[in-house]
Structure formats: structure tokens, C-alpha cells
Amino acid sequence: MTKEEIKKELRQRLRDTYALELEDAGPVELFYSLGGLVKAVSNEKWQKTWKNYLTEGQKQVYYFSIEFLPGKLLKSNLLNLGILDEVRTTLADINVDLEELANVEKDMALGNGGLGRLASCFMDSIASCGLPGNGNGIRYDYGLFKQQFMDGYQVELPDEWLKRGNVWEIRRESKACDVHLFGNVYMKRLANGKLEPVEENQTTVRAVPYDTGMIGYQNGIVNTMRLWSVEIPVSEEAKYHNLGERRTIEDLTAVLYPDDSQESGRLVRLAQEYFFVSAGIQSIIRYYKKLNLPWHSLSEKIAIHINDTHPAMCVPELMRVLMDENGLNWEFAWDITVKVLSYTNHTIMAEALEKWPVYLMKRVVPRIYQIIEEIDRRYVMSMQGIHPQDLIQRTRLLQNDQIYMAHLAIIGSHSTNGVAKIHSDLLKTIVLHDFYVVYPERFNNKTNGIAERRWMQLANEPLSDVMDELITDSWRKAPQNLKLLMNYQNDEIALKKLREAKLVKKEELASYILETTGIQVSPNAIFDVQIKRLHAYKRQLMNLLHILKLYFDIKDNPEIDLTPRVFIFGAKAAPSYSYAKSIIKVINEAADMINNDASLQDKIKVVFLPNYNVSLAEKIIPAADVSEQISLASKEASGTSNMKLMLNGAVTIATLDGANIEIKDAVGDDNIYIFGLTEKEVYNYYENQDYSSQKIYDEDEELQRILDAFIDGTIPNIEFEGQEIYDSLLKFNDEYFLLRDFHDYARAQEQIDHDYKDAVLWQKKSLANIANAGGFSADETVKAYAEDIWQIEPIFAHTEK
Numbered sequence: 001m002t003k004e005e006i007k008k009e010l011r012q013r014l015r016d017t018y019a020l021e022l023e024d025a026g027p028v029e030l031f032y033s034l035g036g037l038v039k040a041v042s043n044e045k046w047q048k049t050w051k052n053y054l055t056e057g058q059k060q061v062y063y064f065s066i067e068f069l070p071g072k073l074l075k076s077n078l079l080n081l082g083i084l085d086e087v088r089t090t091l092a093d094i095n096v097d098l099e100e101l102a103n104v105e106k107d108m109a110l111g112n113g114g115l116g117r118l119a120s121c122f123m124d125s126i127a128s129c130g131l132p133g134n135g136n137g138i139r140y141d142y143g144l145f146k147q148q149f150m151d152g153y154q155v156e157l158p159d160e161w162l163k164r165g166n167v168w169e170i171r172r173e174s175k176a177c178d179v180h181l182f183g184n185v186y187m188k189r190l191a192n193g194k195l196e197p198v199e200e201n202q203t204t205v206r207a208v209p210y211d212t213g214m215i216g217y218q219n220g221i222v223n224t225m226r227l228w229s230v231e232i233p234v235s236e237e238a239k240y241h242n243l244g245e246r247r248t249i250e251d252l253t254a255v256l257y258p259d260d261s262q263e264s265g266r267l268v269r270l271a272q273e274y275f276f277v278s279a280g281i282q283s284i285i286r287y288y289k290k291l292n293l294p295w296h297s298l299s300e301k302i303a304i305h306i307n308d309t310h311p312a313m314c315v316p317e318l319m320r321v322l323m324d325e326n327g328l329n330w331e332f333a334w335d336i337t338v339k340v341l342s343y344t345n346h347t348i349m350a351e352a353l354e355k356w357p358v359y360l361m362k363r364v365v366p367r368i369y370q371i372i373e374e375i376d377r378r379y380v381m382s383m384q385g386i387h388p389q390d391l392i393q394r395t396r397l398l399q400n401d402q403i404y405m406a407h408l409a410i411i412g413s414h415s416t417n418g419v420a421k422i423h424s425d426l427l428k429t430i431v432l433h434d435f436y437v438v439y440p441e442r443f444n445n446k447t448n449g450i451a452e453r454r455w456m457q458l459a460n461e462p463l464s465d466v467m468d469e470l471i472t473d474s475w476r477k478a479p480q481n482l483k484l485l486m487n488y489q490n491d492e493i494a495l496k497k498l499r500e501a502k503l504v505k506k507e508e509l510a511s512y513i514l515e516t517t518g519i520q521v522s523p524n525a526i527f528d529v530q531i532k533r534l535h536a537y538k539r540q541l542m543n544l545l546h547i548l549k550l551y552f553d554i555k556d557n558p559e560i561d562l563t564p565r566v567f568i569f570g571a572k573a574a575p576s577y578s579y580a581k582s583i584i585k586v587i588n589e590a591a592d593m594i595n596n597d598a599s600l601q602d603k604i605k606v607v608f609l610p611n612y613n614v615s616l617a618e619k620i621i622p623a624a625d626v627s628e629q630i631s632l633a634s635k636e637a638s639g640t641s642n643m644k645l646m647l648n649g650a651v652t653i654a655t656l657d658g659a660n661i662e663i664k665d666a667v668g669d670d671n672i673y674i675f676g677l678t679e680k681e682v683y684n685y686y687e688n689q690d691y692s693s694q695k696i697y698d699e700d701e702e703l704q705r706i707l708d709a710f711i712d713g714t715i716p717n718i719e720f721e722g723q724e725i726y727d728s729l730l731k732f733n734d735e736y737f738l739l740r741d742f743h744d745y746a747r748a749q750e751q752i753d754h755d756y757k758d759a760v761l762w763q764k765k766s767l768a769n770i771a772n773a774g775g776f777s778a779d780e781t782v783k784a785y786a787e788d789i790w791q792i793e794p795i796f797a798h799t800e801k
């Protein structure tokens with residue numbers, strides 16, 4: 001598109017929709033007009049893409065996820081369509097700043113954290129690699145809550161992201177389908193002697209899909225992310241004269257559950273899970289039937305991926321649709337189901353492993369429960385004489401009146417993967433070891449990856465420009481080419497350019513910090529960043545213990561030679577997770593104390609930025625010098641902010657956990673700061689039960705002073721929270737071994753303080769991180785899924801043949 005064409009299109013849209021001239025339009029009108037233009041350009045490609053899939057009869061994957069976290073789409077859509085620069089300069093000609101328009105867009109925050117963001121990085125990469133793949137999820141009316149701080153406490157506000165409408169989606173009423181909940185089911189014997197399920201008194205709801213185009217990076221491909229919204233079917237309207245009952249139905253897709261790895265076990269959540277699973281499976285089978293192929297070919301045309309256990313009801317639902325609605329027998333339907341489905345596990349934390357009480361499942365989806373019972377019965381039967389009785393009992397679906405959703409997902413699919421090497425190994429050797437004995441061939445690893453386009457090209461233009469200049473722009477299509485940067489490790493001019501690019505982003509972040517919090521920070525200080533959900537195992541509290549150590553060090557010795565450092569936090573706590581909320585409160589109070597103490601001479605500052613989300617991540621990550629990845633070894637399945645920060649030249653301080661280990665292998669020991677217990681040492685403590693935080697405390701004056709600060713009034717306004725935290729560390733024996741890892745952590749931090757002073761040395765480390773980040777591209781990850789698990793091929797490859 002030329003500049004003139006863009007201008008003409010914008011003019012027309014502004015007139016048609018708003019009765020405005022280009023010169024009179026404000027950012028909101030301009031954003032929606034530009035969004036409309038983008039959609040018009042991409043719709044043509046979208047139509048071509050799906051028609052192509054249909055005529056080529058290519059196998060497609062459907063990625064089922066209860067969370068998607070795309071963030072804002074304007075700039076990434078412009079980039080992927082190849083018109084970002086043209087649009088930017090066209091707007092500049094009429095004195096409009098593209099950034100201002102981009103800010104009008106609300107973050108699409110239909111996810112909590114890692115798992116949801118991964119789903120969106122995969123959507124970008126699947127389209128960009130030309131792979132036939134679609135998302136299937138829920139269109140929540142309210143996304144993840146907005147976070148504010150009041151008196152240092154987290155306050156949650158609703159996220160009204162749809163208030164001004166969503167320019168990217170298309171409501172497809174013609175593709176709606178019915179989903180049945182509640183009621184009861186019994187088996188009726190037919191004349192031919194066969195048993196048939198009869199369902200009665202069900203509540204029928206309408207699932208209406210809203211499709212969003214997932215635009216591939218400059219390759220003409222546009223895939224579909226389909227999100228389902230609940231409505232009352234027209235035929236049922238009369239039943240719902242009672243407003244309360246209406247609301248109950250409409251609430252089904254009203255809000256995203258704000259729990260990240262903390263089970264909620266609520267009825268509505270279960271109904272949500274079934275709702276998007278059933279609607280998705282129905283629409284896939286409807287599509288398959290259009291192809292006029294025999295049922296046994298289903299797995300040659302369709303792959304369905306279960307993102308964590310939230311969509312695990314795919315197993316019984318696909319069975320139900322194949323048997324009850326299409327007359328297949330159990331054995332045939334089961335064979336197809338296992339071939340079509342695959343599953344990713346994202347956590348080993350016990351409290352995040354989904355289990356549903358039998359009574360709830362029976363009530364919400366009685367027919368599904370029947371099928372689950374039968375899967376369980378057949379599983380137990382088929383294992384008799386092959387495996388010992390206790391193993392069979394441990395691996396079955398039904399135990400203690402609960403349904404183990406991970407067991408359902410593993411037994412009902414052909415592939416189970418973890419999300420980093422260590423995580424996949426732990427699944428095999430410990431967490432899911434019994435299943436590994438039963439199905440060794442089903443287990444595999446797929447280390448997570450990130451969409452480099454969003455996290456470098458869009459988020460960090462100064463760095464991208466330097467990269468283009470040094471190694472040409474080939475890395476934009478082929479992230480592995482970032483490796484070429486290694487040739488510049490001893491080139492002082494190149495190092496200086498990288499340093500200057502970082503400074504630009506640090507200055508921008510410093511202004512943002514000043515605007516939003518009133519705190520003044522120097523861009524010359526080390527920007528030390530910990531951004532992720534607030535969770536005890538991620539150990540934000542250990543970061544704070546170290547900050548307090550520095551605080552006392554400066555207090556004791558005002559002349560101490562410390563490199564000025566700004567500690568930056570971004571984290572939301574699940575509203576029901578009170579311990580996590582207490583940690584937020586104490587960080588905020590400690591921050592206040594430190595930031596207002598002139599005697600510290602700005603040697604340390606602490607900034608907790610509210611409302612961490614994708615857009616805020618895009619501001620923080622390019623400005624980071626140090627990346628905090630300090631979870632207790634064995635607890636973080638992978639992590640993905642570690643990859644984003646590395647890509648932007650931050651140097652990592654880390655435990656040997658999740659993908660940190662692979663990052664260490666990629667950059668080499670000199671370019672990362674490793675500390676702390678290993679996963680083996682952690683498990684040894686579990687086995688020997690010989691950890692005593694009290695003992696460490698009793699023998700350690702420094703830790704005494706730091707921990708006492710929580711209860712002796714040193715940190716103000718935390719009477720309750722301070723005590724709670726103090727107790728968690730001593731009375732309750734420090735579940736995540738903070739005291740055990742503290743000194744090694746402080747040692748690594750001291751090394752950082754020392755190394756940062758040597759600007760060239762530090763910049764070399766930073767360069768090595770950027771150069772080796774290409775191995776963590778989501779493009780590579782989805783290609784591995786495509787080859788090993790889904791057996792799908794890029795559309796180009798197919799058409800070339």
C-alpha cells in the first residue's frame with residue numbers, strides 16, 4: 001500500500017463511520033478507522049487462507065486453551081502485513097503519532113500469565129510459519145482484573161476491555177452451536193438390544209463464536225483464533241423471564257478466573273471448561289463432515305491440542321460426539337480420540353493440578369461423567385496383569401471421589417509434553433513417573449519459546465535498528481541469525497551502539513516510572529527486573545530480603561561502593577491468595593521507606609509498577625539490565641519472561657530451574673549468574689526432611705536483622721503482613737528455602753554489582769545474551785510440535801509439491 005492509498009482509505013472510513021475529515025479526527029476515531037483498514041487488508045488473505053486449507057484438505061491443528069493473552073494487536077498486525085513503516089510515516093505527515101493511536105487499544109488480557117501468553121506467542125508463530133492452526137478459547141466479557149495499589153495494598157478493578165467494542169473480531173452467528181449442561185441421563189435399551197443414553201431436563205445455551213485473524217509475518221497467511229461467547233438461545237428465551245436465571249447463564253463467559261496455579265474448584269469454572277470444549281469439538285466435527293471422508297481419516301485431517309488440563313474434557317466430549325451423535329462404537333471412537341488429541345503439562349505444583357469432585361461433574365455434565373467412568377473402568381481393566389495393582393490405582397481417573405484431569409488427558413491422548421528439559425524430566429522421573437512406566441512412548445519435551453517479532457522488533461526498535469545495521473535484517477525472519485552478533489563481541493563501536501540503544505529504552509522507562517509513581521530514577525543505575533505473577537515459589541520475597549540487606553549495608557556504611565540500582569517489580573496476585581497480597585504490601589512499604597530515605601543517596605530505589613500486563617512488559621523488558629529468575633529449583637516449569645529479557649540484552653541471575661538451564665547452556669557460564677540449590681538438593685531435603693530455617697536464622701546475625709525488620713517496626717505499616725511473612729519463614733519452616741538460598745543469591749548479586757562497573761565487560765555479556773536468544777524462538781517450538789506431535793505441514797510446502 002502506498003501512502004496515498006492509506007490516506008485515501010482512512011479519509012473514506014472517517015467520513016463513513018464518524019462524519020469526520022482526516023484533519024478533525026481524534027486518536028480514538030483514527031484508531032478504529034485504521035483498525036478497519038487493517039482488517040480489510042487482512043480479510044482478503046484470511047479468506048484465501050481458509051479456502052486454501054479446505055481445497056487442499058490439509059491437516060489442521062486446533063489449540064484449545066482457556067486463556068489467550070495477545071495484548072494489543074494494532075502494531076503487530078501492521079508489522080505482519082508489512083505496512084508498519086508506511087502507516088507510521090503517513091500518519092506523521094498529518095502530525096499524528098502512531099504510538100498515540102496504538103495506546104487507544106485496550107490490552108486483550110484473556111489470560112493470567114505464562115500459559116496464556118504462550119498460547120498467543122504460538123498463535124503468532126503458527127501463522128508466521130505458514131502452519132494450518134487455529135486457536136479455540138473463551139471470549140470473556142471481562143479479562144484479567146486491573147491492579148491498583150492503595151496504601152500499598154493490591155486493589156482489583158474490572159477490566160472492561162470491550163467497552164468501546166473490539167475492532168479485530170468478527171461475530172459469526174452462522175457458526176453458533178448449542179451446548180447442553182445439567183439435567184440427567186439414563187441408558188435406554190433399544191429394540192435391537194443396544195443401550196442408548198437418554199438425556200433430559202438439560203439447560204441449553206448458545207455458543208456464539210467471535211473470530212480474530214491471526215496474521216502471519218509477511219507471508220499472506222491468516223489463521224483463526226475462535227473465542228466463544230454464551231447467549232440464551234432464541235428458542236429458550238421464554239424460559240428466562242426470571243432475570244436472575246438469565247444472569248446465571250450469561251455469567252458463564254463473563255469473567256476469566258484470576259487464579260494462576262491455585263485451584264478454585266468452582267461450578268462456573270467447570271461449566272466454562274465444558275462450554276468451550278464442547279463448542280470447539282462440535283465446530284471441528286461439523287467442518288470434518290463437510291470433507292466427506294470416512295471417520296477413520298479424522299486423525300489425518302485434525303489434531304487437537306489440550307493446553308494444560310483445563311480443556312481435558314476434550315477426551316470425553318470427542319467420544320460423546322463420535323458415539324452419541326454419529327453412531328461410532330466405543331473402540332473405534334477411542335482409537336480416533338487418542339490419535340487426535342495431545343496434551344501439554346505446564347506445572348508440577350500440586351495445588352495447580354486440577355481435580356474435580358465427582359458430584360460436581362455429575363451435576364454439570366452428567367453424560368460426560370458417564371463416559372469418564374467408562375474410560376476409568378476400561379483403563380483399570382486393560383492394565384490388569386500388565387502392571388501392579390497399586391500402580392493401576394494410582395494412575396486411574398477416579399480416586400477418592402475426585403476426577404484427576406491430568407490422568408484423563410494422558411490416558412486419552414497420544415502425547416504428553418513438558419515445557420522445558422528439566423520439567424519434562426521431572427514429569428518422567430517423579431511427578432508422572434507411573435504414567436511414564438505405562439506409556440513411555442507418549443512422553444516428550446517441547447521447550448517453550450517466544451514471538452521474537454513482538455518482543456524485539458515491536459517492543460525494542462532502537463535495538464532492532466542496531467541489529468539491522470550490524471548483521472542485516474535477516475534475523476527478522478530467521479531468529480537463529482541473531483547468532484551473527486557474536487562476531488561483534490570484541491568490537492567496541494558495536495558494543496557502544498548496543499549500550500546506547502539500551503539507554504534510550506531506560507530513559508523511556510524512567511519517564512514512565514516518574515509519571516505513574518512519582519519516583520525519580522536514574523537511567524544510569526542498573527535496572528534490575530522481576531516481572532511475573534506473584535507466587536511464593538517464584539520468591540519475590542527473596543529479592544526483597546536482598547534489597548533489605550543492601551539497605552542495612554548502606555545504613556551501616558554510607559560510603560559503601562555500590563553501583564546504583566533500581567529494583568523494578570511487576571506482579572499481580574490472585575485475589576484470593578492472601579499471602580501473595582501480603583508480599584505486595586511489604587514490598588510497597590519497604591519501597592516507600594527506601595525511596596524516601598535521603599541518607600541512601602539514591603544508591604538503591606525500589607519501584608513496584610502497578611498493573612503488570614503485556615503492554616507494560618513491552619515497556620519494561622527492553623529497559624532491563626538484570627533479569628531475576630529466582631524460583632526454587634524444580635518449581636518453575638519453564639518461564640518465558642527469562643527468554644524475552646535475554647533477547648533484549650538483560651543478563652540473567654537465576655537458579656537452575658525451568659528454561660534457565662537451557663539459557664545457561666546457550667550463553668555459557670560467563671554470561672549468566674547462577675546460584676542456589678539444585679533440583680536434586682531440593683528433593684534431598686524433601687526426602688530427608690532435615691531442613692530447619694530456624695537453625696539457619698539462629699546462626700546468622702545478618703538474616704536475623706533482615707527478618708526482624710518485618711516485625712520490629714523497621715518497615716512501617718505492616719504489623720499484620722510482616723508477622724505473617726516472618727512466621728512463614730520461621731514458624732512454618734520456609735517452604736521455598738529462601739533462607740537456604742539467601743547468601744548464595746547475595747553473592748551472585750555482588751558479582752553483578754562488580755561486573756556492571758566495567759561497561760565493556762557487561763556489554764559483552766549482554767551481547768552474548770541477545771546473540772543466543774534465537775534458540776528460544778516460538779517459531780522453532782511450534783515447528784517441533786508440528787512435526788513430532790501434530791503431524792501438520794506448512795501450507796507452502798504442501799502447495800509446492
Ligand code: 26Y
Binds near residue numbers: 260
Ligand atoms: C487449575 C487452575 C487454577 C490453573 C490456572 C492457571 C492452573 C494453572 C494455571 C496457569 C499456569 C501457568 O501459567 N503456568 C506457566 O506456564 C508457562 C508456559 O508454559 C511456564 O513458562 C511457567 O513456568 C508456568 O508456571
